[in-house]
Amino acid sequence: MPGLPPPTIPTTASSTYLCPYCRLQGDATGNSCPHCGAPVDVRAKVSDSGWEAQPSIKDMARIQFGQSSCQISGAYVPAAEIRLGGGDSIYFSHHVLLWCDMQIQIGNQPMQGGWSRMMAGMPLIMLEAHGPGMLALSDNHPGETIAVPLAPGRTIDVREHRFVMATGNVGYQWFNTSVFYRTRSGDETETHYPAGMFMDRFGVQDRPGLLLIHSPGNVFLRDLAAGQSTVIHPGALVWKDSSVQMSLHLERPAGNSFSRYWNPSTPWLRLTGPGRIAMASVFPHMEGTGRIVSHSAATSADWNQLGIPRAQQRPQQPSQPQVGMQAHSAQAPAGAPGQTSAAADPLVTTLGPVLGGFATSQGFHPDAVAPGPTAMFHFLHDSGIRITVEVAPPGVPGLSTPGQPVTGIGEAAYWRQEGSAYALEVRQHHRAINVHVAGPMSPEDQFGWARAFAATAASCM
Amino acid sequence: MDLIVCSWCQSQNPGGTTSCDVCGAPLDDAVKVSDGGWREAPRLHDMAEFSFGTSTCQVEGDVVPVAELKLGQGDSIYFEHHVLLWKDEAVPLTVMNTPGRSLGGMPSVVTVASGPGRVAVSRDAAGEMVVLPMHPSMEIDVREHAFLAASASISYSFVRIKGLANVLHGGNGMYMDRFVTQGGPGLLLLHGNGNVFERLLAPGEKMLLEPGAFLFKDASVQMNTHQLPVKTGLLSRGMYLAEMTGPGRIGIQSMYVHHGSDD
Numbered sequence: 001m002p003g004l005p006p007p008t009i010p011t012t013a014s015s016t017y018l019c020p021y022c023r024l025q026g027d028a029t030g031n032s033c034p035h036c037g038a039p040v041d042v043r044a045k046v047s048d049s050g051w052e053a054q055p056s057i058k059d060m061a062r063i064q065f066g067q068s069s070c071q072i073s074g075a076y077v078p079a080a081e082i083r084l085g086g087g088d089s090i091y092f093s094h095h096v097l098l099w100c101d102m103q104i105q106i107g108n109q110p111m112q113g114g115w116s117r118m119m120a121g122m123p124l125i126m127l128e129a130h131g132p133g134m135l136a137l138s139d140n141h142p143g144e145t146i147a148v149p150l151a152p153g154r155t156i157d158v159r160e161h162r163f164v165m166a167t168g169n170v171g172y173q174w175f176n177t178s179v180f181y182r183t184r185s186g187d188e189t190e191t192h193y194p195a196g197m198f199m200d201r202f203g204v205q206d207r208p209g210l211l212l213i214h215s216p217g218n219v220f221l222r223d224l225a226a227g228q229s230t231v232i233h234p235g236a237l238v239w240k241d242s243s244v245q246m247s248l249h250l251e252r253p254a255g256n257s258f259s260r261y262w263n264p265s266t267p268w269l270r271l272t273g274p275g276r277i278a279m280a281s282v283f284p285h286m287e288g289t290g291r292i293v294s295h296s297a298a299t300s301a302d303w304n305q306l307g308i309p310r311a312q313q314r315p316q317q318p319s320q321p322q323v324g325m326q327a328h329s330a331q332a333p334a335g336a337p338g339q340t341s342a343a344a345d346p347l348v349t350t351l352g353p354v355l356g357g358f359a360t361s362q363g364f365h366p367d368a369v370a371p372g373p374t375a376m377f378h379f380l381h382d383s384g385i386r387i388t389v390e391v392a393p394p395g396v397p398g399l400s401t402p403g404q405p406v407t408g409i410g411e412a413a414y415w416r417q418e419g420s421a422y423a424l425e426v427r428q429h430h431r432a433i434n435v436h437v438a439g440p441m442s443p444e445d446q447f448g449w450a451r452a453f454a455a456t457a458a459s460c461m
Numbered sequence: 462m463d464l465i466v467c468s469w470c471q472s473q474n475p476g477g478t479t480s481c482d483v484c485g486a487p488l489d490d491a492v493k494v495s496d497g498g499w500r501e502a503p504r505l506h507d508m509a510e511f512s513f514g515t516s517t518c519q520v521e522g523d524v525v526p527v528a529e530l531k532l533g534q535g536d537s538i539y540f541e542h543h544v545l546l547w548k549d550e551a552v553p554l555t556v557m558n559t560p561g562r563s564l565g566g567m568p569s570v571v572t573v574a575s576g577p578g579r580v581a582v583s584r585d586a587a588g589e590m591v592v593l594p595m596h597p598s599m600e601i602d603v604r605e606h607a608f609l610a611a612s613a614s615i616s617y618s619f620v621r622i623k624g625l626a627n628v629l630h631g632g633n634g635m636y637m638d639r640f641v642t643q644g645g646p647g648l649l650l651l652h653g654n655g656n657v658f659e660r661l662l663a664p665g666e667k668m669l670l671e672p673g674a675f676l677f678k679d680a681s682v683q684m685n686t687h688q689l690p691v692k693t694g695l696l697s698r699g700m701y702l703a704e705m706t707g708p709g710r711i712g713i714q715s716m717y718v719h720h721g722s723d724d
Contacts, residue, residue, distance in 0.1 A: 059493060059501070060493050060495065062496075069496070071495050071496050071497075073493070073495050073499070073501060073656070073658070074501065074655065074656030074658070074715050075504070075656060076524070076587055076588065076589070076655050076656055076715075076716070077587075077654070077655030077656055077715040077716040078656070078715070079656065079658070079715045081495045081496060081497050081499070083496055083497070094691070094700060097671055097702075098670070098671050098674050098713070098715065098717075099668060099669060099670045099671065099674065099713065100669050100702075101497075101668065101669070102667050102668075102669065106689055106691060107690075107691060108691045108692045125691070125692060127691060134496075134497045136497065136499075138655070138674075138715040138716070140654075140655070140673075140715075140716045140717055141716070142524075142587045142655065142716065
């Protein structure tokens with residue numbers, strides 16, 4: 001399993017900064033990443049299930065591209081103010097233009113497939129602006145403007161109507177999502193495209209590019225390993241790496257005999273890695289689906305047939321994490337998966353269920369090992385990836401010699417090689433944890449997994 | 462005692478105060494100006510309070526702010542009737558005589574609330590409240606439906622936007638609200654959708670705006686229509702922007718309804 005998309009390993013000391021959101025290196029002395037504008041002085045916020053909140057770009061943060069810069073201002077409906085250098089250009093949909101000066105040159109960008117776009121309700125008109133000069137763009141929905149720097153060779157797919165602007169060297173295409181279902185009412189058949197009929201695809205070949213996207217509400221990111229899948233509301237998808245596959249998933253809730261007949265299926269969007277996905281917290285409501293008569297290729301779950309285990313049919317008291325037990329295997333108690341040794345330590349008590357939940361969501365299982373002197377959580381993936389999270393006892397500020405510094409996780413984090421394996425140590429609030437990663441994958445993927453587990457653990461420290 | 466000058470309304474406040482007593486702007490926040498010269502309207506702290514006449518206004522909430530006004534004896538404010546959120550039972554309401562408003566598609570009922578007592582007003586959209594204290598002899602033009610409330614010392618009228626092209630393509634409707642002070646100061650509250658930015662144009666300086674983004678301007682600023690020579694539809698050409706010419710202030714909102722063309 002190749003694991004997470006390859007992040008860049010920091011190679012120099014504290015003067016550089018590895019942005020956890022765009023995974024590009026930048027100057028650590030600024031307040032925000034120069035490539036994507038993400039703030040550098042915030043802790044990663046990762047939910048128990050592995051979704052990482054994309055931090056809002058700080059008011060007045062600047063993003064550099066080519067000879068030009070982009071400044072994001074505002075909080076509710078941010079505006080992107082762009083100072084274009086001579087020779088630089090951008091393109092954008094005409095309805096996001098907020099203001100421009102009298103020097104900038106604005107014209108139409110040639111577009112093909114106008115009829116298909118019009119039929120799909122997508123913007124027909126794309127404008128391009130050439131510097132030098134200034135202009136500002138803004139969407140008209142409360143939400144976040146996110147910047148996605150595109151490295152050469154990278155392509156991403158963006159949900160329709162989310163695109164704000166791209167630099168002139170970014171290639172633009174659109175494709176049919178082929179995710180649909182049809183409902184019938186009387187003699188009338190209606191085709192629904194829950195993820196939109198088309199998606200925009202952006203990519204660059206030789207030079208880096210910049211893409212601005214506006215998402216209503218807040219944005220959450222997740223990295224899917226190869227073959228790993230997740231199911232989200234179709235309207236919530238903002239963008240995804242082109243390597244992520246998309247398909248329909250239909251769920252039919254269980255019910256009595258009457259509702260079994262009338263209860264329609266609920267359409268979801270299944271996303272399968274490898275790659276990164278981003279979803280928004282504000283999304284359009286889906287109309288009542290009615291009875292689905294046909295659909296695109298889909299997975300399905302009918303809970304009438306699958307049946308719901310009796311224990312899950314009514315709410316239960318959550319089981320208490322059993323910290324301190326000599327748990328060795330998959331029979332480990334709920335809340336402390338893979339834990340082999342632990343003292344009565346509040347941090348260990350908290351880490352157990354959080355790490356367990358995150359690991360399970362990523363396809364890992366608790367792994368059986370011998371008890372050790374420090375609290376450890378062991379996780380094993382079917383592909384052979386082994387991850388160990390070691391918790392230093394209270395009062396022990398660190399577990400090993402610091403390696404290369406990594407910013408963005410905890411108060412301090414260090415990254416080092418241990419033979420063929422890697423380890424990431426995070427220190428925060430006078431506690432330390434060490435994430436060891438070993439297995440058949442590249443160093444970049446090892447770093448990505450270590451960072452994901454370390455960020456999850458740091459949220460508890 | 463050191464005085465702190467409010468960077469938004471230029472009023473002087475005693476040292477140690479954290480928000481301006483005249484407009485409520487935070488005095489302890491840095492002024493944020495973009496590279497393009499646009500200044501963010503001050504984001505009022507929750508529960509910020511300021512005064513006018515013998516009355517006070519407190520701003521609550523930050524996503525859809527509410528202005529809660531405590532009217533003193535003899536003070537009154539006016540507003541479009543549908544922005545009234547709540548009021549004390551004893552506060553009397555009267556209707557301002559505004560002939561012709563309904564013809565322009567504007568609410569025909571402008572309501573006056575008189576003190577003493579409390580009233581609260583808000584518009585039902587995410588955005589920012591813009592507090593514009595008006596000095597004597599000022600004239601401010603405001604986009605229709607953006608006006609939240611004004612003190613009774615400010616006279617109210619509405620002006621027809623000049624030029625057929627401006628009316629048809631400007632995206633600002635047919636009328637603008639005009640607020641004028643004569644001998645005394647007054648307080649004007651606006652609601653901007655999204656975020657609000659302000660810029661001062663020098664005499665003769667020009668700026669092109671998305672017409673839907675226009676929020677307010679000094680009456681000295683000229684507003685005309687500017688056509689961009691671009692294709693805006695399968696069969697249509699020309700995208701219209703509002704051309705603003707100084708001198709004077711202009712205010713814009715970042716969330717707007719695009720009026721330009723069909724997609």
